[in-house]
Amino acid sequence: MTEENVQEILALAISAHRDGNFQEAEKYYTSILNAQPNHADANHNMGVLAVQFNKVKLSLPFFRRALDANDNVLQFWHSYLDALVKEGDRDLGLKVLAEAKKRGLRSEIYCYYKFRKVHSFPFPGRCSSNCKKFLRIC
8 A cells, every 4th residue: 555545545534423423434444544654644543433432441442553563643642631530530540741841741631631631630621729739830
């Protein structure tokens, strides 16, 4: 499969995913991963599909491979950390947080996930005074 073919199939997969044709999207992502097992976007989007179907544990290896392939994409960190929070894997979550911080993940994002993990805090639309204090000291 050429890189051009991969990009065409990825576009079809993303379109199917956005349109709610999840089986079709999975088929396309899988075909990419069969040819290029470390394809960052296909791995990430397979993880997203798994989370959408409440198969969070299944999403984790996909998110990890996406990060291993390209750790410069902030969304990959968000997705992986969110899945770890949902899965309740505190130990791995803290290791990934340390890795994220070491690799330059923006400090406010790092702090949000650390606060969320420690305090089971939902995504702050409005940050409470405790959250603001915590974010200031991170």
